[in-house]
Amino acid sequence: MSLNIMTRAQAKAHARELRAEAAQRGESLSHARALEAVAHKLGYRDWNTASARLSNQADVPIQVGERVSGRYLKQPFEGRVHGVRELAGGMGYEITLHFDEPVDVVEFDSFSGLRQRVSAMISEEGISWDKTSDGVPHLIVQRDSAGLI
Incomplete structure (x- = not known):
């Protein structure tokens, strides 16, 4: 599964989606585990690494001049x-x-x-x-x- 995530906010939003999908299946998924799952999907070792790398990206979806x-x-x-x-x-x-x-x-x-x-x-x-x-x-x-x- 290829994710089009470029910012920490997008990664967190995807983690919320994973939790909602798990809840619909009747499964329990903590927010921390969802964040770790997103980090692994993005190719990072853990959420802390992903968060640090993604925080260097602009949270603005569109930038001046684009x-x-x-x-x-x-x-x-x-x-x-x-x-x-x-x-x-x-x-x-x-x-x-x-x-x-x-x-x-x-x-x-x-x-x-x-x-x-x-x-x-x-x-x-x-x-x-x-x-x-x-x-x-x-x-x-x-x-x-x-x-x-």
């Missing part, structure tokens, strides 16, 4: 991260994006509303809490590459 893509108000985009700010208590991030090409955010044919720089609050997974009237997140953003300017 290439990103996704959807803004249902429209596809590509662009760069212009700013990132962690929200209180690590509950998410405020992100400012600069799109390569302006995005038309109006669904009517009779006029347009172009946006090239937008800000939104997103979860660690890159999804905004704000949603359109039909339940689609305003912003879904993902890394294109690790290439920074």
Whole structure:
């Protein structure tokens, strides 16, 4: 099983998932054992080693200057991260994006509303809490590459 874990927070989240899966099977799994299991899956000797190595990675899911893509108000985009700010208590991030090409955010044919720089609050997974009237997140953003300017 290949894990796409790059930060200590992601490793801890995976340990919580392992505990939840064990509970669904009627098994008991302590948090400490779940952390050790994640460490072994990642190729580390133990959780302390994994934690030390992973702590050197940025906990911010997206960094300034990084290439990103996704959807803004249902429209596809590509662009760069212009700013990132962690929200209180690590509950998410405020992100400012600069799109390569302006995005038309109006669904009517009779006029347009172009946006090239937008800000939104997103979860660690890159999804905004704000949603359109039909339940689609305003912003879904993902890394294109690790290439920074």
